[in-house]
Structure formats: structure tokens, C-alpha cells
Amino acid sequence: MLFVTTSPHVYGQESIPQYNLKVKLLVGTKTLEVSQTIQFQNNTKTPLQTLYFNDWSHAYSSSKSPLAQRFAEEYDRRFYLGSKTKRGRTTDLKVIIKNKKKNWYRLDHQIDIVKIDLDEILEPEEQITISLTYNIELPDASYTGYGKISDDDYFLKNCFIQLAPHISGNWITNSNLDLEEISSLPSNFSIEWNIPSQLLINSNLTQWKQNLENDRKIITQSISKAKEIQFHISKKEYASYDINGLAISTDLREVSEKMLDPTLSLIQIEAFVREHLGVFPHSKILLSQRDYQKRSYFGLSAIPSVFHPFSDRFEFEIKALNVYLNHYLTEAFLVDPRESYWLTGGLHTLLVMEYVDQYYPDQKLLGAIPKQPLLRPFIKNYSLSNASFNYGFLYFNEYVLRNNIQQSSFTSKSELIKFNERVAISSHVAHGFRYAYEYYGKEKINNAIRSQIGKVQSKEQLIKSLENQVDIPWLFQDYLGKRNSIDLKFKSVRRNSDSLSVQIIQNHKNPIPYTLAQIKGNRIIQSLQITNPKKKDDIKLKRYDADYIVINPNLKIPEFNNQNNYRKLKGTTLKPFKYTFIKDIEDPKKSQVFFNPKIDFNAYDGVTLGTKLSNKSFQRKPFSYDINPNYSTRLNELVGSFVTSYRLYDEDSSFYLYQLGFSGSSFHYDENLRYKIFVPSFTVVKRPDDFRSNKREVFSLSLTSVNREFGTTPILTPNYTIGNIGYTYSNKEAIRLLKVAANLEISDNFGKFNVDAEFRHLFHDGRTLSLRFFGGKFLWDNTQDTTYFDYSLNRTTDYLFRYGYLGRSDDDGIYSQQFILSEGGFKSRFESPKANDYILATNLGFSLWKWVEVYADFGITKNKNTRARSFYDSGIRINLVPDYLEFYFPIQNSENYVLNDANYLSNMRFVLTVDINNLKRLFTRRWF
Numbered sequence: 030m031l032f033v034t035t036s037p038h039v040y041g042q043e044s045i046p047q048y049n050l051k052v053k054l055l056v057g058t059k060t061l062e063v064s065q066t067i068q069f070q071n072n073t074k075t076p077l078q079t080l081y082f083n084d085w086s087h088a089y090s091s092s093k094s095p096l097a098q099r100f101a102e103e104y105d106r107r108f109y110l111g112s113k114t115k116r117g118r119t120t121d122l123k124v125i126i127k128n129k130k131k132n133w134y135r136l137d138h139q140i141d142i143v144k145i146d147l148d149e150i151l152e153p154e155e156q157i158t159i160s161l162t163y164n165i166e167l168p169d170a171s172y173t174g175y176g177k178i179s180d181d182d183y184f185l186k187n188c189f190i191q192l193a194p195h196i197s198g199n200w201i202t203n204s205n206l207d208l209e210e211i212s213s214l215p216s217n218f219s220i221e222w223n224i225p226s227q228l229l230i231n232s233n234l235t236q237w238k239q240n241l242e243n244d245r246k247i248i249t250q251s252i253s254k255a256k257e258i259q260f261h262i263s264k265k266e267y268a269s270y271d272i273n274g275l276a277i278s279t280d281l282r283e284v285s286e287k288m289l290d291p292t293l294s295l296i297q298i299e300a301f302v303r304e305h306l307g308v309f310p311h312s313k314i315l316l317s318q319r320d321y322q323k324r325s326y327f328g329l330s331a332i333p334s335v336f337h338p339f340s341d342r343f344e345f346e347i348k349a350l351n352v353y354l355n356h357y358l359t360e361a362f363l364v365d366p367r368e369s370y371w372l373t374g375g376l377h378t379l380l381v382m383e384y385v386d387q388y389y390p391d392q393k394l395l396g397a398i399p400k401q402p403l404l405r406p407f408i409k410n411y412s413l414s415n416a417s418f419n420y421g422f423l424y425f426n427e428y429v430l431r432n433n434i435q436q437s438s439f440t441s442k443s444e445l446i447k448f449n450e451r452v453a454i455s456s457h458v459a460h461g462f463r464y465a466y467e468y469y470g471k472e473k474i475n476n477a478i479r480s481q482i483g484k485v486q487s488k489e490q491l492i493k494s495l496e497n498q499v500d501i502p503w504l505f506q507d508y509l510g511k512r513n514s515i516d517l518k519f520k521s522v523r524r525n526s527d528s529l530s531v532q533i534i535q536n537h538k539n540p541i542p543y544t545l546a547q548i549k550g551n552r553i554i555q556s557l558q559i560t561n562p563k564k565k566d567d568i569k570l571k572r573y574d575a576d577y578i579v580i581n582p583n584l585k586i587p588e589f590n591n592q593n594n595y596r597k598l599k600g601t602t603l604k605p606f607k608y609t610f611i612k613d614i615e616d617p618k619k620s621q622v623f624f625n626p627k628i629d630f631n632a633y634d635g636v637t638l639g640t641k642l643s644n645k646s647f648q649r650k651p652f653s654y655d656i657n658p659n660y661s662t663r664l665n666e667l668v669g670s671f672v673t674s675y676r677l678y679d680e681d682s683s684f685y686l687y688q689l690g691f692s693g694s695s696f697h698y699d700e701n702l703r704y705k706i707f708v709p710s711f712t713v714v715k716r717p718d719d720f721r722s723n724k725r726e727v728f729s730l731s732l733t734s735v736n737r738e739f740g741t742t743p744i745l746t747p748n749y750t751i752g753n754i755g756y757t758y759s760n761k762e763a764i765r766l767l768k769v770a771a772n773l774e775i776s777d778n779f780g781k782f783n784v785d786a787e788f789r790h791l792f793h794d795g796r797t798l799s800l801r802f803f804g805g806k807f808l809w810d811n812t813q814d815t816t817y818f819d820y821s822l823n824r825t826t827d828y829l830f831r832y833g834y835l836g837r838s839d840d841d842g843i844y845s846q847q848f849i850l851s852e853g854g855f856k857s858r859f860e861s862p863k864a865n866d867y868i869l870a871t872n873l874g875f876s877l878w879k880w881v882e883v884y885a886d887f888g889i890t891k892n893k894n895t896r897a898r899s900f901y902d903s904g905i906r907i908n909l910v911p912d913y914l915e916f917y918f919p920i921q922n923s924e925n926y927v928l929n930d931a932n933y934l935s936n937m938r939f940v941l942t943v944d945i946n947n948l949k950r951l952f953t954r955r956w957f
Contacts, residue, residue: 069157073153084122085205094140186257223245277313285318355377375458432649467544520532
């Protein structure tokens, strides 16, 4: 035990906690042996009977911890599947208060929060000394970046037990969720390290003393009034620079690889932050590469480095500024870091944007890529190539608006979806402040923000304080306080010979100010600020020789639709067409059409060559279309498809998406036989109030009209129309999946009711159990002498033409072996697989090793006027990419032992999905 009698330092008018630690690093067991005292004074206004502590190292101890659950929500399975030896935990914790051993508890569902009940009430201004001993088994750094990197490399931040903050009468018990935050108030730290002699410590603490004892090194460090303590223990020493009295240590790549001398850049960064926020509150700061990688700027990391789009100095300054601001804002604002993330995150992005405007005003989003000789001819006319670097922040924000996944800026950081937490919310706040600068004064707003530094306050107190100093109702009540998007737009523009009569409407309760301008070419020739706007403004302007009248031509605020901010003033009001290869960002002056080469294949059309014509820019539009004219190289005929949809979002309801669609296609379904289908549809999607939840409910209506050609042999039902009423519930996570679908099919010839349920679970050893059930029943059936609409055990006829069969009419050959999970879901073929009464089927799968699984199917089919029959089959599934690339090797079924078949390979089945839109979901699902 370590007992220290040093008096706590004073922070303002109150004493703050004093932490004294002795820490020994044991490399062989990746363990820290800790002996610690905490001197704490009750600075609250109420007596305390209970104390709460953050023990964030213990968050790595269980796959059921809040941290592990966070990983699973974001489709990160590494921790769940990782070896228990790679996890971390706190062990052998002993607590002594007033020479008496105390019991302690971990909170239910928060195993990284420790609770201690005091024997005596701690009155306001009374002090207490708490002695702790414990061991920290460090986690593998591959999970969050913190812990053991190798035997001689450790990256640690806030890993020791610390008091939880007490703010406005409440304990803030935040579990470790890997959100790059520290949930504490300023404290004094004195640490004596005992580490192997070959290692050294890079830290934001000041080193006072170092001694050698045999093969060990004893290092004493301290820091005052700090929230954050950080250590990189390794053989490599960071480069250090004395910048205006501040010691900056860094291993950012551009410095460690000696790509530049960072001195001038660091001087510039320190001066910039000091001008906007004040002097950094400590004498030393650590700018580490690993810190940057934890929250790298999306705009730098999104472009492959092989293009070398940015100069080394620009990249270094953005990285260094990014990390510098993270540390500064953490120390400066004494708030709950989750509840008030809107301010710290927003200020971070705001200052990065201001820095770029000040020192790199001509920097482009794509950097030097548009200037590269080989690429310039192809992309010089793209709007994206001319977009400024700061446009990226606007794009990220508008991306979520266009998908109705935006959340209120005041939402707790832990409740934000990953993309909002990492990118969109901070950008949203930054744009709000920059927009307010224009109309209310930059200095006034910045002074109000700076006045919050150093104040211990709740989110409510923080917001109220800012509102009292800066009275901007639309900013705090609507723009930040709600999730409703902004949409400024022209209701009408009347062009007179010498004047313009303009009506502008907006949808916010508290209208926002805006600028109205007339533009000729790219030059503003007349501008007017509307500082006292109403929901509907009627404005009369003198008419100039302008091409467009524009709302907010320069200063942008994130809007749901920017296209309606521009109106033509010459000729027809229709915007001219602009044809662009592949895709681009929006050009509000043009009607954009994107064209893409398209290659596809099926057995009857052969290779189809064509193009996709679409209006889909990088920003989603309410109305979209895809027109796909294709040429069949086998038949020398035109084939193709089209899809149109109109999406209507409800930002105030759990029924958040209404979509009207109309699609059609015409290909060949057999040799020289064409089909045509047209499908109008209506879909409603519901989600829970918790946006991080993966639960979804889909309600759908559709009407499929099919017209099929027939050859010399007539078919009984060449043309038919089928209505479908559907409902789907799904909850997809990294560990388990549950999906239940029910649909009712109605036509003149038959009626069906179907239920399809799927469950998948991942075990800790990497094995997967999958279970599917399908049940279908004919409600009526007027079809005669055809099995075309019957249920099937192993291969549906797909009379609705929903599945991507390569050879939908082939009964033998390689195309007939394509497997698409539907109806019975059997992999073996049977002599009589059809059913015109009902079908019940269960499909089971269990993984043996990595992507090798066994499967078994059980089913019952019933035809009219016959007895029900039962079936089964089993075999091996090679599951390379679930639902995208799979192979099935049958072993035995209810009719024969398949391995005895001389032509065994003809029994094999395969799954192949090459649709790019489906494949994209593999890479985007963890962000949304």
C-alpha cells in the first residue's frame, strides 16, 4: 500500500483530486501492477454517501461489456471472436479508507464502473484519502489502439482507476465505449513508473527524475490540473520542439519519417489555437500518430495515398491540428464529454475549417489530383474537381440529411450512429456557427464560447449560458436542438423587364437569415442580406443582366435540397443538361445526367453491353431514375431495364421513409423468348427511436405485371398480374441476425400466404449457427395443368422475376445449378419437388471451420388430393462470403446417397452475387 500525505492543489476556489501512483510494467504478463492513493475533497453542495470510479481498463474483460456491445453494433467482430488472452481486465482490486478495507461493487450492465459506499457521510468541503492496489492486464491494442502493441510497445491513455465526475448534483458514470473521450474533471497526478531499462516513456506528463536499478528504470512524472494522461512506452523517443514555451512531442509520420521540419508548422498551429481559444493549459502536449489514426480526418483518409493528393506539409498540419485540438478541447471544457460533444466536436471542425481558410484558401477537396497530367483531361469538368477542401465538411453533413439519418446536435455522443459521431454532427455544428458569424458577428459568438472554458457545468447549463449571451433562436432551438433539416427555396420568381418579384419560403419554426444574389457567370453582380426573414418572404429587386438568382451563393448551410436555391433568369427556366461519366457532386446550375458502361450476362441474351443513364449524384435526390439500355450480343437485340423512385422522408416519425417506385425490364427468359415486366410499388419503412438500433420494419405494396412470349408451344399463363402485400421485420447485428417476412400474393388465378424467418448466431469460437423456416399455403388456386406457380423445394420458377438467375429456364447444365435461397431452400434435386397446396421447410447450417459448414434441410410438401410427403437433404457448404459467394456439395437426401452418383459435380450448387449495389452493403453497414 502507498500512503501519501501531500495536500491537494487548488483549482480556482476548490481543491481538486490528487492521484499518487506507483506503476510497474511486467512485460511477460502484459500487466501493470498499481499502488495508488486518491485524495478527494467533496466540492459538491450535498453530502456524499457513495463514490463512483471509472475503471475503463476492465471494459475489455467481457464480451458482454458496453464496449463489446458497441463493437457488435458496428459490425466489428474482432473483440467477440478474439482470444481471451488478448482481452484486458482489472484484477486483485483492494480498497482501503481510514485503514479499513472496503467492499466495492461493479454496476449492473456497466462492469467498468466501480461503486464504493462510504461508512461515514462525506460532508461538503470534507476530504478523504482512498488507497488502492490492483493489477491491469492490458488488452491487445488491435481492438481500440490502446494497450499492448508488442512486447516493447504500449500505448496507454486514462487506463488507471479515476473518480467519475460529479456535475450539477449528479455522478456521471460513462462506460468506456472507445469514443475518444475522458470522463473526469481536472486532477493532479504524480506517477512513479518502473519499466524495463530498454524502454522509455513518451508522455504528456513532465518527467522529473529517472534512475536505473539493475535492469529496470524508475521514472517520476507529474502533471497538474489535467483531465487526460497519456503514455507511449516503447524504444523510440518522440521528436520534441519548444514552441512558445510549450513542449510539443510528436511521432506523426511526416516527422518520424523525416519528410519535413515541422517547426514552422507547429509555430503556426500553436499561434492559431492560442488566438482562438487561448494558451494551452499545460506545459507539454503529445501529438501521436496513433492518436490521429483513432480519429483521422475523413477527407484525408478517403483518398488513396497512391495519388499523393496533398503536400506533406498540408497533411502534417491537418493531422497535428486535429490531435492538438482534441487535447485542448478535452482539457478546456469541464463538461460531460458525451452530453456536450456537440460543442467540443463542433469547435474542433470549426477551427479546422477556419485554419484551412486562413492558411490554405485555395486548397481543393481532391488536392492535386485534378492537376495530374494523366487525369486532368478526364476530370477537369467535374464539379468535384473544383470543390474546395472545406466543401467536404458540407458534403458529409448533407449526406445524412439526404438519407434522413441526421440526429439532433444535442444528442449524447453515445447515442449517435458512427458516421454522425465521427463526421456529421461536428460538421453540422461548425457550419451553424460559421453561418451565424455572417449575421451576428464572429467576435460576439467566439467570446460567448470562450467564456465557457474552465466552467464545470451540465449540458443544460452550457446551452443556457450560450443562449443568454448570443440570442439566436433559430441556431439553438431549431438548427442544433432538433433534427429537422433546413430547406430554403424559391416559391416563385417573376421576371419583369426591369425588376424581379421573388417569393422565398423556408420550413423552420424560427426562420434563418439568408443572402439573395444575382449572378452572371461565376460573378456576383448584386447581393442582398435578408436579416429579418419570415417563413415566406416577398422580395422585389432591380433586375440586372444576370444568368441566375441564387440563395446563399457563397456561405452555405447544410440543406436538404440545394437544387432549389438556383433559378435561371434568361430564356427557359429549365436548367441545361450536363452529361457526366460515372458520377459527380451536384451542380445546382445544371440538370445532371450520369452515364456508366454496363456489362451483364445471362444464358439467353449472352453478354449484354450498354450504359446506365441516371440522375444520381453523390448526394441523394428525392426523385431518382436509372435507365439501362443494353445490347444482347447473342441475339443482336435491345434489352434492358429501368427504375424510378420518389422518396419522401418524415423527420418527425418512426415511419421515416415512404417510397413510390415504378420499374420494368425486358430480357429473354428462354431461347428467343422475351419477357416484359412492369412493377409499381409503394414502401413504408419504420425504425426505432434509437438510431443505433439495426431493427427495421418494412411494409410494402406492389403489383407485378408480366408479359411473356411463347414459341411454337403455347403456354397456359403467358400474361398475368400479381399483387403483393408484404411485411418484413429485421434486426441485423454482427453477432446475430433475425429476419421475419410475411407476404400475401393475390391474382385472378391464385392466392398465397407465405412466411419466411431467418436466424443466424455467431459463437465465440467463430462457428455460426443458421436456421431458416419457410411456410407457404395456397388460399385458392384456379390454375389447371401447370405447376408454374407452385411452391418448390429446391428451385423456384421465380414467376415474379425478382431473382438474378443466369439461366432461369434451364433444367440441367451449369446454370441450373445456381442456388438462390427461396421457398423450400433445399440444395438437392428431387423428382417431385412441387406443391400446390402447402409447403413447410427448415434449413439448418452449422460451421465446422472458418468458411466450411454442414447443412441439413427438412421439409413437407402437400399437393391437392394427395398425402403430404417429407423430404430431407444434407451436405457441405463452402461459405466464402455469406449470401454473395457460396458452394454447396450434397452428401445425402431422402431419395439417394448423392456421393454415389457418377456425375456428382452436376449435383453441386453455387451462389454468386455480382450486383455492385448489394456488394457495397458489406463495406458501409458499420457506419450507419
